Amino acid sequence: MACCSVSQASLLVCAALVMLGSGSLPAGGFQFHVGGSRGWIEPTGNDTDVYNDWASENRFHVGDSVYFEYKNDSVLVVDGDDYGTCDGTYPIYKFKDGHTTFTFDRFGFFYFISGNLTHCLNGQRLIVRVMHILPFSPGPLGAPAPQPGDGDQGGDPFSPAHSPPTSSSASPVTANVLVSPAAVVALAAAALVVSFSGLLL
Template sequence: MTAASPIIFFLALLSFMASLPVHSFQYDVGGDRGWAVPPSNDSAFYNQWASRNRFQVGDTLRFNYEKDSVMAVDEQEYDKCASPHPIFFSNNGSTQFDLDQPGLFYFISGVPGHCGRGQKMIVKVLGGSPVPVVSPPPDEKGGDESPPETGSAKTRSAFVLLALVPVLIGFIVPLLGSVL
């Protein structure tokens, strides 16, 4: 095996790892209720629904509705429940919206009066992949505390990368030995 062979294999492995997909999820806005005017005693329904979910960049929101519409707007338009020039508009009955960046997204119904009755929502999107928490070594008192949970059940490519680090080290060390 020539000295270039481990380098080529390492680069091919690195290229493969870079192409691994990051898993994303599709959320049906409002669950079984879909995107509709909430009952008068539940005007915070959509913001409560959004706060129960953990959205990541790459996830998708699906709005299911009849005789309605959905608009992505800025914060001021959200507060006013009106947007003459929304960032996004759809009225096809089943709308998908890709969460393509971290931050806050504001949604309102485009039907006059619906937003004022609670058909609006703020979605907080987290950026990047969650990083697993590594347990610290036990302290001198013999404690064995568990690390905190990462907070997300989503499998992300960062976990795959961390799992392959020992394999990569196994190829780098012999490569360095042949160069030195």
């Protein structure tokens, strides 16, 4: 006897697709350990850009988090002006527990500084840019056919007359698709239900 009918299985697949499209499935972010194995400490010598160099090597998205590990210090979230002057007088958030996780809830810039003025001035500060992911929008299914007078004289399609524009105003078209692991699991589970329901009928 089947655990559900084909129509019930179809309903499960539709529900998973609706949840995927509406963003109802929980999205798991990636956790970055600030400073890697060295953690959140005062830089030494001329290493004042160590944290921003680290951030530039990573890509941060909404839902990701940064983990700060430190001793006898603090982490302040400040605005851009306070970041530039290492002013921790009126932080947006202040953490001093030694193990701080901060989750990005929006795209844009986030500014972190040490609560110790000397540490901050010596480079213990960090700017994180959280990327804005544009929703996927499929383009047209095919390119329009060339029209007479478009410069198409036949011949070699790779000739300079058919080359892409080279001006600085030309920009590539890209699309980012972000699918959470939970969405993949939900769709795989729905596909299994459909497969098993077909076998058990």
